[in-house]
Amino acid sequence: MFVMNDAAPRRFHHGDLRRALIEAALAAPDIEALSLRQLATTVGVSAPAVYRHFESREALLNTLADAGFRRLETYFAKAFDPARPAADAAEARARLMRLGAAYLDFADAEPALWRLMFGVNAAGYRSAAVPDGRTATYNYLPLALRDLHRTGVIAAPPSERDALFAWSAIHGLATLRAGAVTAACGPAEEVAASVVKRILGALGAAAWT
Amino acid sequence: MFVMNDAAPRRFHHGDLRRALIEAALAAPDIEALSLRQLATTVGVSAPAVYRHFESREALLNTLADAGFRRLETYFAKAFDPARPAADAAEARARLMRLGAAYLDFADAEPALWRLMFGVNAAGYRSAAVPDGRTATYNYLPLALRDLHRTGVIAAPPSERDALFAWSAIHGLATLRAGAVTAACGPAEEVAASVVKRILGALGAAAWT
DNA sequence: CCTGTTAAGTTAACGGCGTTAAGTTAGACC
DNA sequence: GGTCTAACTTAACGCCGTTAACTTAACAGG
Numbered sequence: 385m386f387v388m389n390d391a392a393p394r395r396f397h398h399g400d401l402r403r404a405l406i407e408a409a410l411a412a413p414d415i416e417a418l419s420l421r422q423l424a425t426t427v428g429v430s431a432p433a434v435y436r437h438f439e440s441r442e443a444l445l446n447t448l449a450d451a452g453f454r455r456l457e458t459y460f461a462k463a464f465d466p467a468r469p470a471a472d473a474a475e476a477r478a479r480l481m482r483l484g485a486a487y488l489d490f491a492d493a494e495p496a497l498w499r500l501m502f503g504v505n506a507a508g509y510r511s512a513a514v515p516d517g518r519t520a521t522y523n524y525l526p527l528a529l530r531d532l533h534r535t536g537v538i539a540a541p542p543s544e545r546d547a548l549f550a551w552s553a554i555h556g557l558a559t560l561r562a563g564a565v566t567a568a569c570g571p572a573e574e575v576a577a578s579v580v581k582r583i584l585g586a587l588g589a590a591a592w593t
Numbered sequence: 594m595f596v597m598n599d600a601a602p603r604r605f606h607h608g609d610l611r612r613a614l615i616e617a618a619l620a621a622p623d624i625e626a627l628s629l630r631q632l633a634t635t636v637g638v639s640a641p642a643v644y645r646h647f648e649s650r651e652a653l654l655n656t657l658a659d660a661g662f663r664r665l666e667t668y669f670a671k672a673f674d675p676a677r678p679a680a681d682a683a684e685a686r687a688r689l690m691r692l693g694a695a696y697l698d699f700a701d702a703e704p705a706l707w708r709l710m711f712g713v714n715a716a717g718y719r720s721a722a723v724p725d726g727r728t729a730t731y732n733y734l735p736l737a738l739r740d741l742h743r744t745g746v747i748a749a750p751p752s753e754r755d756a757l758f759a760w761s762a763i764h765g766l767a768t769l770r771a772g773a774v775t776a777a778c779g780p781a782e783e784v785a786a787s788v789v790k791r792i793l794g795a796l797g798a799a800a801w802t
Numbered sequence: 803c804c805t806g807t808t809a810a811g812t813t814a815a816c817g818g819c820g821t822t823a824a825g826t827t828a829g830a831c832c
Numbered sequence: 833g834g835t836c837t838a839a840c841t842t843a844a845c846g847c848c849g850t851t852a853a854c855t856t857a858a859c860a861g862g
Contacts, residue, residue, distance in 0.1 A: 398810075398811075401810080401811090419847080419848060419849085420848080420849065420850090421847080421848070421849080429810095429811075429812090430811075430812060430813075431848095431849080431850085432811085432812080432813090432850080432851080432852095433810075433811055433812080435849095435850075435851085436809080436810055436811075437810095440849080440850080441848095441849065441850090502768070502772065503712055544776060545787045545791075546791075547776070548766070548769075548776045548777055548784075548787075548788070549762065549766075549787070549788050549791045551765070551769065552761075552762050552763075552765035552766040552769060552777070552788060553758065553761050553762040553765055554761075554765070555765040555768060555769060556760070556761035556762055556763070556764040556765020556766070556768060557757070557758075557761040557765070559711070559761075559764060559765060559768050560757075560760065560761060560764060563711065567753055567756070567757045568757055568761070575757075578754045578757075578758070579757070579758050579761060582754075582755075582758045582795040582796075583795065585794065585795040585796075585797070586791040586792065586794040586795035587791075587794075588794070607839075607840080610839080610840090628818080628819065628820085629819080629820065629821090630818075630819070630820080631818095638839095638840075638841090639840075639841060639842075640819095640820080640821085641821075641822080641823095641840085641841080641842090642839075642840055642841080644820095644821075644822085645838080645839055645840070646839095649820080649821080650819095650820065650821090
């Protein structure tokens with residue numbers, strides 16, 4: 385039987401290499417371009433040691449993408465608490481605004497992670513844990529839209545297509561920013577507000593703040 | 594003096610290797626993952642021969658991205674003729690619809706090119722020829738928006754922010770589709786129409802078709 | 803305390819990659 | 833025909849991801 389000591393499990397040569405690898409990788413300027421050998425050297429082990437903890441380079445990137453989704457969720461959590469519904473129409477609007485800004489903030493703050501999560505190979509990396517990459521992250525937008533309806537900002541309950549539209553607009557904006565499209569640059573909050581305002585308009589909301 | 598024969602310039606060993614390389618590369622299933630050595634073998638030359646025509650692998654990808662933008666433009670040209678303004682409100686709406694569908698059609702038909710042009714490294718590859726990657730491709734959307742105003746579909750002349758919003762929404766939709774987000778899947782024309790309809794709503798257009 | 807057992811590391815090696823250096827060949831010009 | 837040079841060739845460098853085979857360190861049981 386192999387029993388883990390609960391007190392101090394840091395046995396053997398290194399002492400939780402896996403976490404060290406993940407942290408070092410997340411700190412890299414370009415995660416996707418990172419080489420296993422360099423990463424191993426940075427952490428202070430030989431390259432094949434990585435394979436004790438990850439099946440392949442792609443599996444490592446997959447794990448990093450998962451970590452990215454969890455980090456994105458902390459940004460969303462700062463936008464609003466999904467457990468408490470919006471109190472009134474003004475807050476429902478503000479929540480969507482903050483959610484959009486959080487999306488852009490994350491992309492600005494962690495461009496390498498963002499590219500890993502939503503870039504070319506996103507479909508491949510996206511969350512091995514949950515099928516289709518759907519994490520708790522993906523609950524925020526539908527929740528914000530429902531609150532818009534509940535507080536009377538929009539008349540009709542938001543459809544699947546409404547959610548897809550809102551997601552597309554914000555996601556596209558973040559992508560264009562990441563691609564350094566000049567028009568999309570500027571303060572995240574301001575650009576996000578400009579787009580979210582129009583999303584609200586598209587969904588049938590009347591006046592704005 | 595090195596003078597090119599105008600009649601039959603196919604001299605030397607191969608005879609316009611450059612074009613052959615570009616064509617073979619564009620036909621590859623995953624352009625960005627393509628290796629120079631394989632590509633050279635496919636075309637029937639040795640790997641270093643590529644360097645007679647491209648400074649580096651990245652320069653080749655850059656050229657391919659340029660070719661992609663030209664190909665995207667042909668899709669846009671099928672949506673409407675930018676030289677002839679929209680005749681009436683109905684056509685102005687239809688033009689935006691077809692433009693959105695064309696965007697998605699291209700992404701569906703040429704996923705590898707799409708990823709090369711708008712993926713992770715897009716900023717790097719994007720059109721070395723024109724700064725900021727701005728090609729004729731980028732004129733279609735502003736033109737379609739101006740026509741909406743001219744024909745009375747929307748009251749105010751479209752602002753920069755309006756254009757960015759519309760672009761974001763369509764671009765985000767295409768990106769989500771490329772990432773195989775389930776909700777974004779389905780017939781390109783139908784999904785595009787659903788999003789463009791909402792863009793029109795956001796810009797202040799009244800009823801829809 | 804000695805003795806397996808085994809997880810967590812090691813070095814060595816394979817094939818493939820982008821790229822460079824140096825040599826060869828074939829068309830053009832005198 | 834001789835020369836020049838663009839367009840190719842082969843050989844080689846250092847890096848990569850990955851595998852195989854070996855070593856080491858912590859525990860378990862007598």
